[in-house]
Amino acid sequence: MAIAGRAPVIALVGCGVMGRGIAQVAAAADCPVLLFDAREGAAREACDTLAALFDKLQARGKMTTAAASQAKGRLTPVTALRDLATAEILIEAIVESLDAKRQLMAALEDVVPASCLIATNTSSLSVTAIAAQCRHPGRVGGYHFFNPVPLMKVVEVIDGALTEAWVGDALTALSHRLGHRPVRARDTPGFIVNHAGRGYGTEALKILGETVADVATIDRILKGAAGFRMGPFELLDLTGLDVSHPVMESIYRQYYDEPRFRPSPIAAQRLMAGLLGRKSGRGFYDYAEGTPNQTPVTSASRPTFAWVAPGHNHVQVTDIVRASGVPLSATSDAALCVVPLLGEDASSACTRLKLDARRSVGIDAVFGVTTHRTLVATPATSDSCRMEALGMFTADGAAASLIQDSVGAVAQRTIALIVNIASDIAQQNIATPQDIDAAVTLGLGYPQGPLAWGDAIGPQIVADILSTMLAITGDPRYRPSPWLRRRAQLGLSLLHPAAGN
Numbered sequence: 001m002a003i004a005g006r007a008p009v010i011a012l013v014g015c016g017v018m019g020r021g022i023a024q025v026a027a028a029a030d031c032p033v034l035l036f037d038a039r040e041g042a043a044r045e046a047c048d049t050l051a052a053l054f055d056k057l058q059a060r061g062k063m064t065t066a067a068a069s070q071a072k073g074r075l076t077p078v079t080a081l082r083d084l085a086t087a088e089i090l091i092e093a094i095v096e097s098l099d100a101k102r103q104l105m106a107a108l109e110d111v112v113p114a115s116c117l118i119a120t121n122t123s124s125l126s127v128t129a130i131a132a133q134c135r136h137p138g139r140v141g142g143y144h145f146f147n148p149v150p151l152m153k154v155v156e157v158i159d160g161a162l163t164e165a166w167v168g169d170a171l172t173a174l175s176h177r178l179g180h181r182p183v184r185a186r187d188t189p190g191f192i193v194n195h196a197g198r199g200y201g202t203e204a205l206k207i208l209g210e211t212v213a214d215v216a217t218i219d220r221i222l223k224g225a226a227g228f229r230m231g232p233f234e235l236l237d238l239t240g241l242d243v244s245h246p247v248m249e250s251i252y253r254q255y256y257d258e259p260r261f262r263p264s265p266i267a268a269q270r271l272m273a274g275l276l277g278r279k280s281g282r283g284f285y286d287y288a289e290g291t292p293n294q295t296p297v298t299s300a301s302r303p304t305f306a307w308v309a310p311g312h313n314h315v316q317v318t319d320i321v322r323a324s325g326v327p328l329s330a331t332s333d334a335a336l337c338v339v340p341l342l343g344e345d346a347s348s349a350c351t352r353l354k355l356d357a358r359r360s361v362g363i364d365a366v367f368g369v370t371t372h373r374t375l376v377a378t379p380a381t382s383d384s385c386r387m388e389a390l391g392m393f394t395a396d397g398a399a400a401s402l403i404q405d406s407v408g409a410v411a412q413r414t415i416a417l418i419v420n421i422a423s424d425i426a427q428q429n430i431a432t433p434q435d436i437d438a439a440v441t442l443g444l445g446y447p448q449g450p451l452a453w454g455d456a457i458g459p460q461i462v463a464d465i466l467s468t469m470l471a472i473t474g475d476p477r478y479r480p481s482p483w484l485r486r487r488a489q490l491g492l493s494l495l496h497p498a499a500g501n
Helices: 017-028 042-059 065-073 098-109 127-131 165-177 198-209 215-224 232-239 241-254 265-272 314-323 346-353 383-393 411-427 433-444 450-457 459-473 482-490
Strands: 010-013 033-036 075-077 089-092 117-120 140-145 154-159 181-186 306-308 336-341 360-364 372-377 399-403
Touching: 010 017, 017 033, 017 042, 017 065, 017 140, 033 042, 042 065, 042 075, 065 075, 089 098, 089 165, 098 117, 098 127, 117 165, 127 140, 140 165, 154 165, 154 433, 165 181, 181 433, 198 215, 198 232, 198 241, 198 265, 198 411, 215 232, 215 372, 215 399, 215 411, 232 241, 241 265, 306 314, 314 336, 336 346, 336 383, 346 360, 360 383, 372 383, 383 399, 411 433, 411 450, 411 459, 411 482, 433 450, 450 459, 459 482
Parallel strands: 010 033, 010 089, 033 075, 089 117, 117 140, 154 181, 306 336, 336 360, 372 399
Antiparallel strands: 140 154, 360 372
């Protein structure tokens, strides 16, 4: 089927939030849209809702009077599946159930012509499994939009194991017509966005489980030091654990217990307790009194002398100490020892450098050095040295958070895992590096795509952080992807790598 340059007749089965959103962008893009829903009257209700929406957009100056009128005229509710026989592209957006989708596919094959492309908007089910029992499985592809469809300008085009190439090509062309950025992916658990997004929440939960820092501190660091718009626990509360945790478990199990995706018992327990997030009034934060307080701990203390150990960003860390007014010592003797960390925990660094851990504090030397500094205390660091370090590193007005000992502090381990998972998606040839980054930035709203982020940090630095965490913890979740490691070794870009694996 060739649809480039003309508007195909689109059928929408399922008139819920997603179906209405897809119908809205399709009608606005000159496509005639047939709407069907198994619930009596739902298709008519959807058309009425969309007509009112187009009127509002026209009133706000977002659409011309003519465009709004034409878009409304392209919407046609139907009462039976047989009324979809003229469809050229059919998109199902019904309940997320494999049995329900398979039953629908069987019914549709008796209605639509053999030339009709059938797309499923599934977010978590296998496109291959949905199509497998069809008489013509080659014409079935995945077409995963994100909510709200008009605002989330990315759509995953999924090629199942049986999907013919023309299907993905046609859906890609349709995406451009609808004003969305298509990202092409093979049919794998989580596709691109839900797959690449595993690192943020799961690593934050692991950090919380290790009692490295509390919820508010982890959120502050990842917003202030790494640039995320929302902290992981704010995001989990917004989405709801009843949605987020089952996705974590599903992807983990579908990848046969891949350690990189390991969920947290903390989330499972809170889900059982009904601590879902904003929708229940209480999640990782209590919303009874509005927005939770995230005020950091501060200190006015200063050390008498400070010494900065050699390491990553040594000069920049030294300049910050000097600017605080604290005299720099030529040796570590009797001084507060500041250790720039790269994947290492502060205890390991003190042991390696033969420092007195009671007078030593680590600092994340990669993230937030100028914006939100992360200070890492060893189990032996004295209370006075903790407060002195905090006071010294906030003397210039920058924010800082003091955490318990941890490999990779907070931001390093989280971002390194995000980059590593994206690298493994590229390793498996699920999607191109460019589509991976586009999917993550548009679908998840990260500060930048994971592979571009890896290039900005330096692929070798990311690989070193992962290798160091793996060596110290022995946890295979931190093993570097071969795709990342090879490009780091050869000095290649992650976003624009040389061809081949």
